Amino acid sequence: MPVQMLTVTADEADLRLDRWFKRRFPTLGHGQLEKWLRTGQVRVDGKRAKAGQRLETAQEIRVPPFTEDAADAPRPPPARPVDPALAASLRDRVLYRDADVIVLDKPAGLAVQGGTGMADHHLDAMLDALRFDADERPRLVHRLDKDTSGVLLLGRNATATARLAAAFRSRTARKCYWALVARVPKPLTGRIDAPLAKMAGRMGDKVAVDEEEGKRAVTWYRVVDHAGRRAAWLEMEPRTGRTHQLRAHCALLGTPILGDGKYGGKDALIEGLGISRKLHLHARAIRMPHPKGGIIEVQAPLPEHLAASFAAFGFDERTAGPPFTAFDEE
DSSP states (O other): OOOEEEEOOGGGTTOBHHHHHHHHOTTOOHHHHHHHHHTTOSEETTEEOOTTOBOOTTOEEEEOOOOOOTTTSOOOOOOOOOOHHHHHHHHHTEEEEOSSEEEEEEOTTOOSSOOTTOTTOSGGGGGGGGOTTOSSOOEEOSOOOTTOEEEEEEESSHHHHHHHHHHHHTTOOEEEEEEEEESOOSSSEEEEEOOEEEOSGGGTTSEEEOTTTOBOOEEEEEEEEEETTTEEEEEEEESSOOTTHHHHHHHHTTOOBTTOHHHHGGGGOOOSSOOOSSOOEEEEEEEEEOTTSSEEEEEOOOOHHHHHHHHHHTOOGGGGOSTTGGGTTO
C-alpha cells in the first residue's frame, strides 16, 4: 500500500493519534506505529508526531507505506441499529443530499458526538440512518454545540469528506449564524478579534479570552434588528472555528446570547415575555465548494423556539436579506 494522506474528520477530533490509528487500521501493531513515530515517518500537518497528541478536525496525517492486506485496510464502522422513529425524524431533517454531501438541519438539544452519560443518544451514533443508498455511513465534517440548531455538513464517502474538511481548514467554507442576544451591542456592526482558550479544571468545557495562551478567534457581526435596548437580532460570520466562539464573543460584547446561562448567567434571560430559556443560536446557512466542483449553499429554517421569540420581539426574518452579503466586502 503506498503512502496515504488522510484527513481527520470531525468525529475523530480530540482522539489521541494512537487511538486514531487503532480506529482506522485495527490490525496495525503498536510496535510498528511506535517505530514509524520514532523515525518520523508519521506526520501530522507535515510535522513529527507523538502517540499521545490530540488531533483536530481537518488535520492531515501521513501514513507510511506498508504491506497491502485486506486486514490492514481501514475498516468502516459496523452498522448500528437506529430506532425507526428517530431514523425517520433525522431523514425528514435533510436539507440537501447528493452522492457526496448531506446537509442536515440539526435540532437543538441533540449532541453531535457522545459524552458522559449520553449512551447512544447523539448524532454520531445515528449516522447509519442517513446512509440512504450508500455503502458507507456518512461522516461528520464539522460540529455544532448540542444546544445550537441548524446546518450541519456530512460527507457521504471518504474522498468527499476529506475535500469538505479541507475547505473548512482553508477557510473557504463560510457559515452564517443568527442569534438573539440580551441588550444591543455597540457598535451595531463590527469585528471581534479575541483569542480563546479552554478554562482549567472543572471549567474545561468553557472558554475564555486569553491573550497569551488562546488561539485566535475572529467573528464578524451586525445587528439586523433590535427591540429597544432589551434585545437584538445578530447575524454573525465566524472566520475561525473555535469551541464556543460565538457564545464567548457575544458575552465579551456585553450581550450574551439568550438562554446561554453558561456564558451569560442571569443576564441571558428575559422574563415576562414568555421567551424560551433554550439557547437562541442558529446555524442559518453554509456556503462552500462542492467536492466535485461548483458551490453549495444551503439554509436552515428557524427552529420553533427561535421563531416564537422572533414573533414576540416583532422581528421579520425577511429583513435580513441573503446570507453572507453583509460581510462580502470584509
